[in-house]
Structures are given as structure tokens and as C-alpha cells.
Amino acid sequence: MARAIWTGSLSFGLVNVPVGLFSATQEHEVRFHQFESGTSSRIRYKRVNQDTGEEVDYDDIVKGAEVDEGKYVMLTAEELAAVEPGKSRTIDISDFVEASEIDPIYYQKAYYLAPTDDTAKKPYALLARAMEKADRIGIATFVMRDKQYLAAIRPKDGVLILETMYFADEVRDPKKELENLPGRTSSRGKDITMALNLIDALSASWNPKNYRDTYTERVEQLVKAKKKDRVVVTEGDAEEAGEKAVDLLAALQASLERSKDHRPGNTHNLGKLETRKREITDVDLGDLSKADLIGLAKELDIRGRSKMKTDELREAIEGVRNESSRAKSRRAG
Known part of the structure; x- marks a missing residue:
């Protein structure tokens, strides 16, 4: 649990409802350690005194706030606790607002709230049900880990979800931060109509299962391939932004044509690549010229293909289709 x-x-x-706060999400990134290049020696970090170079025990470390350049005031944990807002162990709902009134830019991280004992279950359920019926989100403040948070609390299927939020002065004004923002420009009616048609063609019902972290998956494949000393299939080289100037209407028309086969999500291109891998299974690589091999390697997104010799290209392509055959056998088994 x-x-x-x-x-x-x-x-x-x-x-007052006794509650506990639980993480509602988890990231699935591949975690790396650091090593000195050319060795298997891990890199470690220590807390050291910059003047003496000696390591400092964690219990001997205090926090300092810079008041002038190079000048600090030191604060202990007890002193910081003394200035925490009253009821520091309380999530205090002060207002209820409509969800549509909150710009998503203010949201930070989601947590689940749960009753901590049996006596808390009834008032917890009452609050969740009342908020569902009222269709409102509670706005609250609370202190966690020496920091005060603004939070939005909403019900979902009988569970209260707390989302930490940024305060107003923590959200940057884009007009002050960004250059080259467009002003009020006039667009041709045909451009707007085409853009609306494209949006309509790409519209779908929201389903989070349609989207995968394909980058992390490919990193995991890279790790497995490196472990077995195999060739790695990678994404094609990214096109540089601004490389070509294109006609907006022509681009919209071409996009609309491509959208006819639109499927929700970000993983349908992976299926096309797997299909192409299966198609080349029976190709005799010995009959292909280097130019043909480079073309085939490009279709399979094999990185570094332009620098490979003919035999290296054949070996790389062979490695890809062997891996595809093994994957097919595993699925069949």
C-alpha cells in the first residue's frame, strides 16, 4: 500500500476531516547513473564546505537567505517552523469555484486525499458528494515541506483529488517574456475555413490510453540492444525548424488530405514501421546495391546509415529484421 x-x-x-496526501502520478523515465568516461567508476556527490573542502554532516547544515550580495542570514528549522501559517497541518478550503474559471497553466501536480481512519470516512464522503452535486472545485492553502501551497480540490468517482497550484505572481506574463508574438493579423477566410476543417478532421474523444511515452520506450530498447550488442532502430533525423518556407494554404490542404486516415493518439506511426519491417523479411540483401541498402535503412530509420559501408548496412538491416522476427515469434507464442 x-x-x-x-x-x-x-x-x-x-x-475537519483527518486526511492523508498520496501521490496520484508516477513518471516512468529511465534512470541513469553517472560514470567517469572509459571506466565503470560511479560519480558520487558530497556536501562539502567550499572554504575547507571538508564534508559536512547533514545535521550540521542550516539554510541561509541572501540579503545583500554575498551576505546571508542563517535560519534554523525551528525558526522557519515558527513563522509557518497557523494550522500548518490543515488544508483550509476558503472558496469554491467553477472548474472552467481556472486556467490549466496554474496546475502543478496531482495528489489523492484519503481519510486516515474510520471516523473520517463519513465527513469525507459527504464533502465529495456535495462537491460533485455542486459541480465546484475547492480552493485551499496548506503547508508541506517548508513551503505553502495553493491547491485545487475536486471530486472524482468518490475520491478527492488535490492539485497543487502556482500563485498568481509565479505565472509569467507572456507579453513580457516572449518576443515576436503576432499582433492582430488578418487572415483570409479560406485559410480559416481550411484550418477549421483540419481541426475537425483531427478531433477525437479524449482517451489517455491512446498516448504513450515512445521516447522512454525507445531508450529502454536502446539499453536492451546495447546489453546484447545489437543494432538499434531509431527515429529519423529531426528536420530543422524554419528550413523551408511553405505556402500556408498549400500546407493546410496537404495536411487535410493526410488527415483522412487519422487515428487518435501518437503511436500509429510505430505500427507502420513494424509493417515495413515484416515486408523486408524475405528480401535478399546480397542482391541490393549500396544505394538500395541506404534507401532501405532510411525506411527503417537506422541512424548513421550514410556513414556505413555496404557490409555494415547489410548487417544493420539484418539485425532489424531478425529482431522483428523474434518479436513476431514471441507474440505468436
């Missing part, structure tokens, strides 16, 4: 990363009370008027 998951362990609460924070415990306290959810305050709703004069009602």
Missing part, C-alpha cells in the same frame, strides 16, 4: 507523504486535516467550514 502507498504511504502518505503528508497527514493533517481537510477543513471545510467548521468540519
Whole structure:
């Protein structure tokens, strides 16, 4: 079972519900360690005194706030705790608002709220049901890990979800931060109509299962391939932004034509690549010229193909289709 990363009370008027805060999401990135190049020696980091070079124990470290250039005031954990807002173990709902009024840019990270004991279940369920019926989101503040958070609390299927939020002064003004933003430009009616048609053709119902972290998957494939000393199939080289100037209307028309086979999600191109791998299974690579091999390697997105010799190209392509055959056998088994 998951362990609460924070415990306290959810305050709703004069009602206090004992709750725990649990992470609602988890990232699935590949984690790397650092090594000195050419060795298997791990790189380690230590907390050291910059003047003496000696390592400092964690318990002997205090926080310092810079007040002038090169000048600091030191603050202990006890001093910081003393200035925390009152009821620091309370998530205090102060307002209820409509979800549509909140710009998503303010949201940070999602957590689940759960009652910590049996006595909290009834008021917890009451609050969740009332918020569902009212169709409102609770806005609250609370302190966690020496930081005050603004939070939005919403019900979903009987569970209260807390999303930490940025305060207003933490969201940057794009007009002050970004250059070359377009002004109010006039667009041709035909351009707008074509763009609307393209949006309509690419529209779909939201389903998070349609989308995968294909980059992490390919990194995992790379790790497995390197472990077995095999060739790695990679994405094609990215086109440089601004490489070509294109006619907007022509681009919209071409995009609309391509959208006829649109399927929701970001993984349908992976299926096309697998299909092409299967198609080349019976090709006799010995009968192909180097130019043909480079063309085939390009279709299979084999990186570094332009620098490979003829035998290296054959070996790389053979490695790809062997891997495809093994994957097919595993699926069949």
C-alpha cells in the first residue's frame, strides 16, 4: 500500500476531516547513473564546505537567505517552523469555484486525499458528494515541506483529488517574456475555413490510453540492444525548424488530405514501421546495391546509415529484421 507523504486535516467550514496526501502520478523515465568516461567508476556527490573542502554532516547544515550580495542570514528549522501559517497541518478550503474559471497553466501536480481512519470516512464522503452535486472545485492553502501551497480540490468517482497550484505572481506574463508574438493579423477566410476543417478532421474523444511515452520506450530498447550488442532502430533525423518556407494554404490542404486516415493518439506511426519491417523479411540483401541498402535503412530509420559501408548496412538491416522476427515469434507464442 502507498504511504502518505503528508497527514493533517481537510477543513471545510467548521468540519475537519483527518486526511492523508498520496501521490496520484508516477513518471516512468529511465534512470541513469553517472560514470567517469572509459571506466565503470560511479560519480558520487558530497556536501562539502567550499572554504575547507571538508564534508559536512547533514545535521550540521542550516539554510541561509541572501540579503545583500554575498551576505546571508542563517535560519534554523525551528525558526522557519515558527513563522509557518497557523494550522500548518490543515488544508483550509476558503472558496469554491467553477472548474472552467481556472486556467490549466496554474496546475502543478496531482495528489489523492484519503481519510486516515474510520471516523473520517463519513465527513469525507459527504464533502465529495456535495462537491460533485455542486459541480465546484475547492480552493485551499496548506503547508508541506517548508513551503505553502495553493491547491485545487475536486471530486472524482468518490475520491478527492488535490492539485497543487502556482500563485498568481509565479505565472509569467507572456507579453513580457516572449518576443515576436503576432499582433492582430488578418487572415483570409479560406485559410480559416481550411484550418477549421483540419481541426475537425483531427478531433477525437479524449482517451489517455491512446498516448504513450515512445521516447522512454525507445531508450529502454536502446539499453536492451546495447546489453546484447545489437543494432538499434531509431527515429529519423529531426528536420530543422524554419528550413523551408511553405505556402500556408498549400500546407493546410496537404495536411487535410493526410488527415483522412487519422487515428487518435501518437503511436500509429510505430505500427507502420513494424509493417515495413515484416515486408523486408524475405528480401535478399546480397542482391541490393549500396544505394538500395541506404534507401532501405532510411525506411527503417537506422541512424548513421550514410556513414556505413555496404557490409555494415547489410548487417544493420539484418539485425532489424531478425529482431522483428523474434518479436513476431514471441507474440505468436
